[in-house]
Amino acid sequence: MQLVALRVADDHLEPVYHRGELLLHRPLCRDRFDAFAVDGLECVVELASGERLLRWVRVQDNGLFMLLGYSGPPAFDVELVAAAPIEVVLRGQHPRHRREVHPLSLSTNP
Secondary structure, three states: OOOEEEEOOOOOOOOOOOOOOEEEEOOOOHHHOOHHHOOOOEEEEEEOOOOEEEEEEEEOOOOOEEEEOOOOOOEEEEOEEEEEEEEEEEOOOOHHHOOOOOOOOOOOOO
């Protein structure tokens, strides 16, 4: 399975995602876009204008979409041309998530 990586570039998505983390998704594909397969999921979406965003997706009764972001109000009646759910989040790229590895102190004394 081929995945596309998006690197979080700033702190606008905190506290959920941090600068430097990688969000992996399948490539956006207009001809294989199934609206109901992404309903309720966090996705990379492509708008009719060509703009790409990270949003939670909800299908509305009228066939258009409601998009929820991490800041600002939801957007209603949005036309999407493609959406791909976030498949994998690679944490640990941010200093807060890095583990410090310390050498063990071994003692031969009982």
